[in-house]
Amino acid sequence: MVAIVDYGVGNLFSLRSSFGAIGEEAVVTADPETIRGADRIILPGVGAFADAAAKLRDSGLDRVVTEEARNGKPLLGICLGMQMLFEKSFEYGVHQGLGLLKGEIRPIGEVIPEDLKIPQMGWNALIVKRPSKLLESVREGDCVYFVHSYSARNCEDSLLAVTEYGAELTACVGKGNVMGCQFHPEKSGKVGLGILKSFCACPGGV
Amino acid sequence: MITKRIIPCLDVRDGRVVKGVNFEKLGDVASPVELAKYYSDHGADELVFYDITASAEGRALFTDILTETARTVFIPLTVGGGINTTADFDRVLKCGADKVSVNSGAIRNPKLVGEAARLYGDQCVVLSVDVKRVDGVFRVFAKGGRENTGKEAIEWIRRCVGDGAGEVVVNSIDTDGVKQGFDLEMLEKVCEAVKVPVIASGGAGGIDDFITLFETLPGVDAGLAASIFHFGEVRITDLKQAMAARGIPARL
DSSP: OEEEEOSSOSOOHHHHHHHHHTTOOEEEEOOHHHHHHSSEEEEOOOSOHHHHHHHHHHTTHHHHHHHHHHTTOOEEEETHHHHTTSSEEOSSSOEEOOOSSSOEEEEGGGTSOTTSOSSEEEEEEOEESSOOSTTTTOOTTOEEEEEESEEEESOTTTEEEEEESSSEEEEEEEETTEEEESSOGGGSHHHHHHHHHHHHHOSSOO | OOOOEEEEEEEEETTEEEEEETTTEEEEEEOHHHHHHHHHHTTOSOEEEEEOOOSHHHHHHHHHHHHHHHHHOOSOEEEESSOOSHHHHHHHHHTTOSEEEESHHHHHOTTHHHHHHHHHOGGGEEEEEEEEEETTEEEEEETTTTEEEEEEHHHHHHHHHHHTOOEEEEEETTTTTTOSOOOHHHHHHHHHHOOSOEEEESOOOSHHHHHHHHHHOTTEEEEEESHHHHTTSSOHHHHHHHHHHTTOOOOO
């Protein structure tokens, strides 16, 4: 069973439905025991980093997610949920993340040409940098759906895939049992469902 | 490179898909859930559901359809029509919409875009504008294109983007339903005015119109159309192949 952590941020309907579509049981939950009892954890998130991080902390679920991840349970962060896996974010100030992965979250505006729009919104191709179980179904040129203004940097030790948007931006990360997608797999058609399926199939990690 | 999006728009009334020609004549086409799944399987990058229902019963039917679609279709869904309050945002987001498009609601309540952007994020708020030339000036029209608000369109769009609209759908009433191509002049002005994604709507008659759109205006991010897709005049997979052959980034 997959626990989708509900800490009051964003719309989890599609995410839950996407697990239904690949035949995996998923529950949207804020209950620590349900999360502890799950086989895998999804940390979702949209909106501003500071706001989401505060909500996750206030719910007390940050400790549950961190403990479970440190105990080896597969964890997949999605979009802002992925960004929160890192040490810190520079979105309007400096904010602490969960620190499960090395690296930091910075504005994409620092690295992309000025004429490109921010956020990056739309479908862009995944460029795989390191083979992984998580992305084993992804073929060259496969596109996924992005909506983001910030991206992970200095995260070489977990980098699995990037996307090209005037510069190479971190698209997918994973180290051991801690994984993350900057894009929305639940909104990325068959390619995205394939990635969620791989997440559910990988025994211990990437 | 990020790809140019192709977006079929489904006008829904009382649970069925319809398409207006110059917003007047309406003809029933198909089931929204079936059509959404078909498009998703055949290369659509995103779907827009536009609720043109007037009654409360029709509205409940619409949210049922939306829920059913979001359960089976895994590409971004934008919902518009009858969005007047943040409670309306809430209602459709809970049924699985990813983005919410506001049109007349933003004209009636100038605070709506800002409030919704604060609550749900800029990326969730799509400004949809029906624009028509009146004495050589681009004017914003309300109520499905029937009422001239007197607002100058470019200024209105700039203001709403300033308030937090994360994307703009520009629907040219002058070219809508005419099938002679998108309104390049109008779209160019909008692209110059804002830095958020711009979606062109109104006027697509065939594949060449999309090619012309993206080649002439690199600032346009997506093309939206309804009847040419619904009636099978253009297949999205063919359109994508033609775009790619011309070097326009497309998701194949």
